[in-house]
Amino acid sequence: MSKEYPFNDTHPAHPSSPADLSPRRMSWPRILRVCLLVASLLAIVLLAKPITSSITGSAEQSASPSPPAALSKQDVILIWTAVAEQRYPVYAGASEVDTSRMRAKRKPVVLLDRSTQTCPVERPEQACGSNLDQKLLSSTAAHRFVSAKARQALLLANAAQVQVRLPESTYVRGASTDHVDALLTDINWPAFYQAYPGTAGYLQLSVPVVVDGSHSLVYAEQRCDGRCGTGMLYLLARTGKGWKITKRLELWVS
Known part of the structure; x- marks a missing residue:
């Protein structure tokens, strides 16, 4: 008779007692x-x-890294002021006295009360009053000047115009954008200089954007005649007293 588990074949087969079979x-x-x-x-x-x-x-x-803090209203005013207080070229054509002395003399600039506006790349001739667009900021020089992220932020921030108003100073005079546009409807610069004599044309500023916690980027467009104008990018650094221009890039000149 075969033996199966749990029996041990080394011991004689005998029935287990009830005590042995009960579970522990x-x-x-x-x-x-x-x-x-x-x-x-x-x-x-x-x-x-x-x-x-x-x-x-x-x-x-x-x-x-924590995201850079947004620019406060006071920051924007200080940035605009730093750029507006730059020396701007003066047109020495028929509407101005063409002498070296007059060209050397610094003149105030007329600051428009509305910011520049980003224009679509594909637009009809003269359909936009600003040169700020994707193509302008895609040049090799612009790429070397500041990051693509900062340039894209500048375009987005200027999708709509905002009011620009600064305290008037020796070299900055405020003016209505609508009034200047009306004067220059037919590119009538003599009418402009009759309304704003002794000035270096007009200046239009973009909404600035923060590049990082300590720098900002702004675009400025100055025009002093049909053949006189510049478009500039400015990079500013935050200082203890406000903002200081550290770099500038001429994007176009006429």
Whole structure:
């Protein structure tokens, strides 16, 4: 007769007593200890995951740079002022006295009360009053001057015009954009200089954008005749007293 588990073939076969066949019973205190141990291990596993995620998230957050602070209204005024106070070229044509002395003398610029506006790349002739567009800021020189991200931010920030108003100074005089546009409807620069004598034409500024926490970018367009004008990009650095121009790029000249 074959022998099967749980019998041991090294011992004589004999019926086991009822005491031998009854299962071993665990005491209640032992069962309770096992349950507590399992529950503790499960709690440790469940708690470890959110703690690890929190630590990892905090490390990633501290490692990533915080976004630059937006420009305040006071920052914008200070940036505009720094650019408007630059010396601008004077037209020495028929509407001005053509002498070296007059050309050398600094003249105030007429600041328009509305900002430049980004123009679509494909637009009809004279359909936009500004040269600020994607093509203008895509040149090799512009690429070297400032990042593509900053240039794109400048275009987006100037999708709509905003009011530009600065305190008048020796070299900055405010003017209505509508009034200047009306004077120059037929490119009538003599009419402009009759209305604003002794000036260096008009200046139109863009809405500035922050490049990082300590720099800003702004576009300025000055016109003093049909054959006199410049388009400039200015990079400014934040200082203890305001903003200072650190770099400039001439995008176009006429």
